[in-house]
Amino acid sequence: MSDVRVDVAVDVAVVGAGIVGCAVARELSGTGLSVALLEARDDVGDATSKANTAILHTGFDATPGTLEARLVRRGYDLLSSYAVDAGIPVERVGAVLVAWDDEQLDALPKLHAKAVANGYLRGELVDAAEVYRRLPHLGPGALGGLVIPDESIVCSWTSALAFATEAVHRGTTLLLGRRVTGVDVGADATVLRTSAGDVTTRWVVNAAGLGADTIDRLLGHDRFTVVPRRGELLVFDKLARRLVDHIVLPVPTARGKGVLVSPTIYGNVMLGPTSEDIEDRRDTSTTEAGLAFLLGKGRALVPDLLDEEVTAAYAGLRAATEHADYVVDLDAVQRYVVLGGIRSTGLTASMALAEHVAGLLAAHGVDTAPRGGLPPVPRMPTIGEAFPRPYADAARIAQDPEYGRVVCFCERVTRGEIRDALASTIPPSDVDGLRRRTRALMGRCQGFYCGAEVTRLLAAGAAGERS
Amino acid sequence: MTPGEVVADVVVVGAGPAGLTAARELARDRRVLVLDRESEAGGIPRHSDHLGYGVRDLRRVTSGPAYARRLVANALDAGAEVRTEATVTGWAGERVLEVTSPQGRLVVRGGAVLLATGARERPRPARLVPGDRPAGVLTTGLLQNLVHLQHRSPGRRAVVVGAELVSWSAVLTLREAGTETVLLATEHERGESYAAVRATARLALRVPVATCTRVVRVIGHDAVEGVELLDLRTGRRRVVACDTVVFTGDWIPDHELARLGGLDLDPATRGPRVDSALRTSAAGVLAAGNLVHPVDTADAAALDGRHVADQVRRWLDLGEPPPRGARIVAVEPFRWVAPSLLVPGAPAPARRRLLLWAEDSRLVPRVVARQDGREVGRRSLPWPVAPGRVFRVPWSLLERADPLGGDVTIGLL
Numbered sequence: 001m002s003d004v005r006v007d008v009a010v011d012v013a014v015v016g017a018g019i020v021g022c023a024v025a026r027e028l029s030g031t032g033l034s035v036a037l038l039e040a041r042d043d044v045g046d047a048t049s050k051a052n053t054a055i056l057h058t059g060f061d062a063t064p065g066t067l068e069a070r071l072v073r074r075g076y077d078l079l080s081s082y083a084v085d086a087g088i089p090v091e092r093v094g095a096v097l098v099a100w101d102d103e104q105l106d107a108l109p110k111l112h113a114k115a116v117a118n119g120y121l122r123g124e125l126v127d128a129a130e131v132y133r134r135l136p137h138l139g140p141g142a143l144g145g146l147v148i149p150d151e152s153i154v155c156s157w158t159s160a161l162a163f164a165t166e167a168v169h170r171g172t173t174l175l176l177g178r179r180v181t182g183v184d185v186g187a188d189a190t191v192l193r194t195s196a197g198d199v200t201t202r203w204v205v206n207a208a209g210l211g212a213d214t215i216d217r218l219l220g221h222d223r224f225t226v227v228p229r230r231g232e233l234l235v236f237d238k239l240a241r242r243l244v245d246h247i248v249l250p251v252p253t254a255r256g257k258g259v260l261v262s263p264t265i266y267g268n269v270m271l272g273p274t275s276e277d278i279e280d281r282r283d284t285s286t287t288e289a290g291l292a293f294l295l296g297k298g299r300a301l302v303p304d305l306l307d308e309e310v311t312a313a314y315a316g317l318r319a320a321t322e323h324a325d326y327v328v329d330l331d332a333v334q335r336y337v338v339l340g341g342i343r344s345t346g347l348t349a350s351m352a353l354a355e356h357v358a359g360l361l362a363a364h365g366v367d368t369a370p371r372g373g374l375p376p377v378p379r380m381p382t383i384g385e386a387f388p389r390p391y392a393d394a395a396r397i398a399q400d401p402e403y404g405r406v407v408c409f410c411e412r413v414t415r416g417e418i419r420d421a422l423a424s425t426i427p428p429s430d431v432d433g434l435r436r437r438t439r440a441l442m443g444r445c446q447g448f449y450c451g452a453e454v455t456r457l458l459a460a461g462a463a464g465e466r467s
Numbered sequence: 468m469t470p471g472e473v474v475a476d477v478v479v480v481g482a483g484p485a486g487l488t489a490a491r492e493l494a495r496d497r498r499v500l501v502l503d504r505e506s507e508a509g510g511i512p513r514h515s516d517h518l519g520y521g522v523r524d525l526r527r528v529t530s531g532p533a534y535a536r537r538l539v540a541n542a543l544d545a546g547a548e549v550r551t552e553a554t555v556t557g558w559a560g561e562r563v564l565e566v567t568s569p570q571g572r573l574v575v576r577g578g579a580v581l582l583a584t585g586a587r588e589r590p591r592p593a594r595l596v597p598g599d600r601p602a603g604v605l606t607t608g609l610l611q612n613l614v615h616l617q618h619r620s621p622g623r624r625a626v627v628v629g630a631e632l633v634s635w636s637a638v639l640t641l642r643e644a645g646t647e648t649v650l651l652a653t654e655h656e657r658g659e660s661y662a663a664v665r666a667t668a669r670l671a672l673r674v675p676v677a678t679c680t681r682v683v684r685v686i687g688h689d690a691v692e693g694v695e696l697l698d699l700r701t702g703r704r705r706v707v708a709c710d711t712v713v714f715t716g717d718w719i720p721d722h723e724l725a726r727l728g729g730l731d732l733d734p735a736t737r738g739p740r741v742d743s744a745l746r747t748s749a750a751g752v753l754a755a756g757n758l759v760h761p762v763d764t765a766d767a768a769a770l771d772g773r774h775v776a777d778q779v780r781r782w783l784d785l786g787e788p789p790p791r792g793a794r795i796v797a798v799e800p801f802r803w804v805a806p807s808l809l810v811p812g813a814p815a816p817a818r819r820r821l822l823l824w825a826e827d828s829r830l831v832p833r834v835v836a837r838q839d840g841r842e843v844g845r846r847s848l849p850w851p852v853a854p855g856r857v858f859r860v861p862w863s864l865l866e867r868a869d870p871l872g873g874d875v876t877i878g879l880l
């Protein structure tokens with residue numbers, strides 16, 4: 001797509017197809033507005049939104065009174081119910097904040113009170129015995145805990161894809177491979193200069209994640225600077241899943257939420273993230289020091305975890321800024337909305353941010369009333385372990401034997417699922433995109449058995465699409 | 468709808484050398500069903516297209532693919548049923564397997580079950596090599612699938628990590644694909660594999676070998692641009708430019724089914740713990756091949772398959788309870804030993820050999836077995852101990868060990 005120059009004119013142009021931009025495009029294309037979604041990369045959800053810890057936060061520990069606190073809480077409810085309609089996997093596994101020293105133990109009642117101040121009333125202080133009852137494989141030394149039964153795990157890949165797919169079904173023009181390089185604000189229209197053609201629009205929504213400050217400056221503002229805060233993560237083999245049944249959270253410090261251990265929606269166990277401010281906004285590499293630090297933490301938290309194989313190591317970059325809260329603002333003169341500094345809760349808050357943007361626009365006289373005749377919510381492929389996956393679905397295999405043809409053995413991905421992904425509204429542009437849509441190649445063998453076959457199917461699918 | 472149920476005297480999981488050879492032996496007088504998840508039977512040799520297969524079992528040297536075809540034909544000729552595209556995903560009961568195949572979601576019930584699911588190389592994440600995640604990072608298995616089954620080309624300059632036999636197999640494949648191996652890097656003090664292979668390979672393939680060297684970073688964002696190496700002796704670091712990195716060896720058994728079935732694991736091999744009759748801790752479930760010794764040559768896996776056949780028959784005829792006995796434990800410089808259970812009345816293992824894996828080399832090894840504080844056996848062996856390949860020790864070393872006693876350790880003097 002990216003090699004064709006296309007000039008487009010719309011009511012709203014959303015810059016950045018991360019989870020936030022996709023949610024905004026979905027929301028606004030449900031109104032009478034025409035929407036374009038511009039993304040520099042070749043796929044949606046391909047930046048920070050693909051590399052996080054994928055927890056659907058209740059917002060119990062947000063700073064009360066902030067926009068973030070409000071939108072995380074609202075986003076939790078919105079995404080929880082949307083997930084049911086769209087088939088996005090969510091598991092309400094619950095979290096236990098574990099105190100390992102007296103200072104942390106003292107902090108727990110304060111955190112409990114903070115949760116109450118945030119409107120979260122189901123937190124429960126528990127003693128060490130109860131912590132170990134819930135987490136029998138936890139390492140020695142826990143003194144007590146705070147249980148947050150509603151913290152959940154979610155699939156961030158499917159969420160972004162569902163939003164983007166529904167946006168496209170509702171008429172959003174998805175422009176992949178379009179990096180915004182210049183902005184000319186006129187009296188009635190703004191022209192976005194991109195790497196492949198101009199987009200003329202009335203309104204601009206900046207959801208460019210790590211690039212949000214750059215876009216903001218293109219519009220003449222100077223109100224925040226993004227500092228990438230790198231978080232390295234380790235994912236352990238599914239055979240480790242029995243060791244961790246709940247999200248194990250550390251008692252938070254000023255630097256963020258610290259290192260957690262969590263089950264993943266795909267049946268693995270995740271350990272991380274680290275927290276390190278860096279300069280290069282592209283540097284998603286893991287480091288010797290980061291991995292060593294995580295292993296040390298893992299050994300203390302769940303010693304048996306270290307006996308299991310690591311199936312992935314990666315890093316994500318939080319779009320941190322000098323502000324403690326999200327930077328969300330509407331400039332009526334420029335017809336411009338900025339969504340900046342959505343650093344460590346954006347997955348959870350995404351739908352609430354979208355709703356908030358619609359509200360800001362409505363307050364400035366834009367008609368954001370839902371339009372009739374919207375297409376049904378798209379059903380996403382089942383890639384979580386919460387529902388039976390195609391390989392285990394006898395009825396489905398009987399109807400279509402391609403779902404009985406396992407291609408990626410470790411993750412049990414069938415040829416039918418790969419075929420479906422290639423034929424979907426937003427097909428993958430590379431192996432990584434296919435992995436996010438099907439789980440192919442994300443398992444313990446990393447392609448030892450199936451790598452050649454999976455990449456062949458991808459190439460054949462892409463060739464089929466071209467012809 | 469109810470899933471189809473299939474019944475056989477013996478269900479073999481894995482159509483590699485071990486599973487196929489067992490199937491051939493057993494199919495003479497039993498109903499044998501072999502299940503493999505690949506679209507073609509044969510196991511790893513299918514895509515390992517070079518000579519070096521079949522020496523001890525077929526008594527001839529063939530290429531991997533020819534060897535695989537022969538083992539499949541032998542099993543079929545003997546009357547075994549071999550189903551491909553049949554992935555065993557778990558257990559539905561004792562000796563009852565859940566299977567996904569294009570024919571449906573099946574339940575397969577065996578009088579006996581033989582696990583022969585093989586072993587794989589640890590990929591980069593499992594080795595915790597930092598850096599970004601560019602394309603161009605492979606294992607030998609992936610490399611050979613790409614080159615031999617799909618005739619695709621990896622890159623131009625490769626660094627091969629490891630110096631086991633399989634590492635040289637990777638070098639051969641790279642050469643065939645037109646990729647230059649610019650370096651073979653191993654953490655060990657010597658190239659692990661047979662000195663002969665190494666010398667010829669060095670000469671014929673002109674591959675520089677860096678010993679005591681660890682890959683500490685993969686460089687490149689979208690594509691591999693190089694690797695950073697750490698010299699373990701000097702602590703010095705350097706960067707070698709390349710567009711392909713092949714992680715070889717460093718095996719782990721494909722033990723998922725064994726673990727899902729709750730079988731006792733041997734913490735050293737990471738495969739199911741077996742006695743010399745290749746019996747696991749689950750009644751009527753046996754295991755053979757690289758699943759229990761990661762990793763030996765294909766002919767050794769095949770001879771396991773031959774050995775296990777009689778033990779399977781014995782189970783079908785007598786239905787004895789799972790084996791109990793003294794554990795056999797490898798101590799330095801050995802990492803693992805197989806089998807690792809000494810059971811009263813059990814037969815000698817395949818080829819009457821204990822298999823061990825070493826971390827270090829020793830030219831004139833003296834092997835010693837100890838139990839309950841006493842030495843129970845000692846042997847001087849005329850073949851060397853070397854990392855990266857199996858070291859074989861006569862079973863008679865354990866003649867005087869007590870199957871009802873404490874752990875038996877095996878080490879070097």
Ligand SMILES: Cc1cc2nc3c(=O)[nH]c(=O)nc-3n(C[C@H](O)[C@H](O)[C@H](O)COP(=O)(O)OP(=O)(O)OC[C@H]3O[C@@H](n4cnc5c(N)ncnc54)[C@H](O)[C@@H]3O)c2cc1C
Nearest residue numbers: 016018019020040049052053055180209211231316346348
């Ligand atoms: C380690 C880590 C753990 C986290 N854990 C959680 C968690 O458990 N729960 C949770 O809710 N949140 C979590 N987060 C936060 C969450 O991942 C982010 O808040 C969210 O992904 C931000 O989404 P986004 O759409 O704003 O940004 P992104 O996903 O970065 O998307 C921005 C997009 O804009 C594009 N873009 C940038 N510049 C331009 C341009 N000039 N032209 C066109 N396109 C452009 C980029 O290519 C990118 O695709 C975590 C984050 C990290 C790093």
Ligand SMILES: Cc1cc2nc3c(=O)[nH]c(=O)nc-3n(C[C@H](O)[C@H](O)[C@H](O)COP(=O)(O)OP(=O)(O)OC[C@H]3O[C@@H](n4cnc5c(N)ncnc54)[C@H](O)[C@@H]3O)c2cc1C
Nearest residue numbers: 481483484485503504510511519555584585756757764765
């Ligand atoms: C690159 C390379 C080069 C080699 N070169 C040589 C050589 O020159 N000479 C030599 O003798 N040996 C060589 N070997 C070693 C040899 O290939 C192995 O020792 C041999 O294949 C082991 O046989 P196996 O039956 O134990 O396992 P495998 O050959 O690994 O077979 C296991 C089978 O089980 C199947 N399976 C696993 N899990 C399931 C499941 N859940 N459901 C269904 N099926 C399943 C797999 O698909 C596979 O087909 C080489 C190995 C490699 C990787």
